[in-house]
Amino acid sequence: MEKKFSPQSLSRLFFMLYLLFCLFFTVDAQLPDKKIADKYGLIILPPNEKLEPAPEWLQKADMFTNGGGVWRDYRFVLKDTLMTRIVRIRSGNGPMEMTGHYPVETIGSFDGSLIKGVSLVSHIPHSKKAYEAAHKQGFKVIPYLHFTDIHSFYADQDVFLFQHPEILLKDETGKWVHISMDGSDRAFRFLTCANSPSYWKLSLAYVKKMMDWGADGVFIDNVGLRKPCFATKFKASNPEFPPYTHEHLFPDTTQNYAWDRLLQNISALVKSYGEDKIVLLNSGIGTPFQKNGDCCMWESFIYSWAWEGRRNTWADVKKRAQDNAWYLSTGRRITALSTINRSRKEAKDDAFWAFSAARLVDFIWWASLNGTGAEALYQAHMGKGLEPFKETNGLAFRVYEKGLIVLNDSEEDQNIELTLPADFQPKRLLDLYNGSQIIQVKNKKIKVVVFKKTARVYLLPQSL
Numbered sequence: 001m002e003k004k005f006s007p008q009s010l011s012r013l014f015f016m017l018y019l020l021f022c023l024f025f026t027v028d029a030q031l032p033d034k035k036i037a038d039k040y041g042l043i044i045l046p047p048n049e050k051l052e053p054a055p056e057w058l059q060k061a062d063m064f065t066n067g068g069g070v071w072r073d074y075r076f077v078l079k080d081t082l083m084t085r086i087v088r089i090r091s092g093n094g095p096m097e098m099t100g101h102y103p104v105e106t107i108g109s110f111d112g113s114l115i116k117g118v119s120l121v122s123h124i125p126h127s128k129k130a131y132e133a134a135h136k137q138g139f140k141v142i143p144y145l146h147f148t149d150i151h152s153f154y155a156d157q158d159v160f161l162f163q164h165p166e167i168l169l170k171d172e173t174g175k176w177v178h179i180s181m182d183g184s185d186r187a188f189r190f191l192t193c194a195n196s197p198s199y200w201k202l203s204l205a206y207v208k209k210m211m212d213w214g215a216d217g218v219f220i221d222n223v224g225l226r227k228p229c230f231a232t233k234f235k236a237s238n239p240e241f242p243p244y245t246h247e248h249l250f251p252d253t254t255q256n257y258a259w260d261r262l263l264q265n266i267s268a269l270v271k272s273y274g275e276d277k278i279v280l281l282n283s284g285i286g287t288p289f290q291k292n293g294d295c296c297m298w299e300s301f302i303y304s305w306a307w308e309g310r311r312n313t314w315a316d317v318k319k320r321a322q323d324n325a326w327y328l329s330t331g332r333r334i335t336a337l338s339t340i341n342r343s344r345k346e347a348k349d350d351a352f353w354a355f356s357a358a359r360l361v362d363f364i365w366w367a368s369l370n371g372t373g374a375e376a377l378y379q380a381h382m383g384k385g386l387e388p389f390k391e392t393n394g395l396a397f398r399v400y401e402k403g404l405i406v407l408n409d410s411e412e413d414q415n416i417e418l419t420l421p422a423d424f425q426p427k428r429l430l431d432l433y434n435g436s437q438i439i440q441v442k443n444k445k446i447k448v449v450v451f452k453k454t455a456r457v458y459l460l461p462q463s464l
């Protein structure tokens with residue numbers, strides 16, 4: 001039986017859910033406290049719930065990477081800087097000169113030949129030189145940022161906690177809160193308040209700095225629901241800091257609402273550098289904040305650092321794509337990050353499987369391929385899908401302008417003849433898995449052999 005992707009009804013259902021979500025936020029739209037906004041020099045944009053399409057280049061992207069190994073002689077150094085800070089001394093608390101640490105990231109050089117063809121490099125060093133080096137070799141690059149917590153022992157995104165205690169979130173008992181991650185409370189990382197005008201100002205300034213340096217956008221991690229902040233209720237002064245006041249920009253709202261608006265303001269700032277700039281959110285998919293990104297991320301897609309081998313079945317992938325059709329159909333994108341374990345003998349098959357599963361449903365695949373044997377995938381540019389994928393007897397395939405992808409989810413090896421659409425132009429295709437094997441297209445048909453539980457990518461040779 002032939003099945004087609006994205007049934008209209010499901011897509012409509014999710015669009016309705018999305019509208020309900022918008023309505024919730026619109027009805028609940030808050031005005032910022034003007035006096036406080038003015039005090040911090042903030043211009044707060046009105047809520048923006050429109051889902052504009054992502055830039056054209058992003059819509060056409062096939063793969064992202066964070067490109068380990070491409071930054072030669074990369075160094076992250078906490079540079080010692082003499083500063084004045086209030087310190088507990090025997091007779092009380094007093095200002096002292098002491099050493100603070102500013103991170104400085106440097107690179108010797110950038111070697112783009114290792115990731116030739118990739119559509120975007122994320123997590124790049126926060127260094128103007130890094131942006132310039134990558135651009136010179138034709139790569140789009142974005143840095144990793146985070147706005148949910150702050151490291152306490154160095155200037156995290158230019159913010160020293162001891163200079164800005166007013167940005168820290170407090171729980172209902174008046175305590176600062178460590179960020180909880182992987183089952184532990186991180187000792188040197190504290191949650192920030194998404195409703196703090198000071199934190200807005202500092203965060204927007206850092207995004208501006210990255211964009212001024214030439215970034216093609218930003219990657220924002222930890223874009224999840226926020227804990228409530230009670231810090232405005234606690235007035236006791238803390239002698240470890242100069243006097244400060246914790247204020248809220250939106251006088252009567254939740255952290256989630258303030259976070260939503262902060263993300264929108266960050267996005268507007270990024271877009272002010274050009275419509276081709278992007279915001280990529282590690283929000284997960286099917287979550288309330290993904291709407292604020294041109295692209296959102298499904299972390300641990302099929303393969304993860306957290307487990308061995310394959311999880312998430314092909315059926316799971318299809319289901320999640322259908323659930324997010326409301327988002328994809330507006331021209332926004334989902335990126336699916338897989339950690340391919342190069343020490344596994346199946347590493348190359350793993351890579352082809354995850355790439356194919358992602359691209360069949362219009363996700364952008366994200367991986368680091370060096371040493372997996374599947375490096376050619378960086379250059380696999382499929383072009384526009386000519387039709388949705390089709391599936392027969394557990395074999396899914398989809399035809400694109402420049403080739404096709406075949407994924408065999410069945411328990412049988414399949415030797416099959418596929419019929420291509422009338423507007424498919426290529427006469428010869430390269431089997432990217434085998435590298436040199438050319439397959440002829442005859443009368444709009446192609447014969448392929450795809451082993452059970454594997455996937456193959458066939459491409460117009462010249463497109464590489």
Ligand SMILES: [Zn+2]
Pocket residue numbers: 168169170193194195196229230231232246247248
């Ligand atoms: Zn707060």
